[in-house]
Amino acid sequence: MSDSPITTDEIDALLREAEGVLPEIPDVSFPPRRKRKKESVSTPVGVRDTCRQQLAQLGNIELEVRIELGRTTMRLEDVARLRKGSVVVLDRYVDEPVNVLVNGKAVARGRLIVVDGKFAVQLIEFL
Numbered sequence: 001m002s003d004s005p006i007t008t009d010e011i012d013a014l015l016r017e018a019e020g021v022l023p024e025i026p027d028v029s030f031p032p033r034r035k036r037k038k039e040s041v042s043t044p045v046g047v048r049d050t051c052r053q054q055l056a057q058l059g060n061i062e063l064e065v066r067i068e069l070g071r072t073t074m075r076l077e078d079v080a081r082l083r084k085g086s087v088v089v090l091d092r093y094v095d096e097p098v099n100v101l102v103n104g105k106a107v108a109r110g111r112l113i114v115v116d117g118k119f120a121v122q123l124i125e126f127l
Contacts, residue, residue, distance in 0.1 A: 011055050067121055068099040068106075097124060 070090025082088070092098075097109035098121060110121035 066101045
């Protein structure tokens with residue numbers, strides 16, 4: 001993941017990809033406001049431009065992403081006996097999908113892979 005903010009070109013590319021999946025959003029224009037003394041009428045911004053602006057602002061928000069390998073239940077006395085080298089057996093098999101949690105909520109499932117010697121998750125299903 002990059003620390004740099006999302007660019008306008010990247011937002012445009014995401015919107016182009018979404019055009020085949022999402023319903024067409026019509027451009028919306030609003031009637032001009034009544035003129036008051038020394039007040040100019042502003043040009044309304046289309047829905048797509050508004051979406052681009054909102055996506056650009058959201059691009060810098062940091063989210064906590066966790067990968068849940070599995071779960072188990074243990075008694076307190078068993079937890080107290082844990083030492084370096086202890087083995088905790090989880091409720092999943094090695095080849096079962098892992099959960100991807102964003103801010104504590106499961107949003108996807110994936111399979112564990114290794115990329116350049118590091119663990120990674122290849123997404124296989126969105127919830």
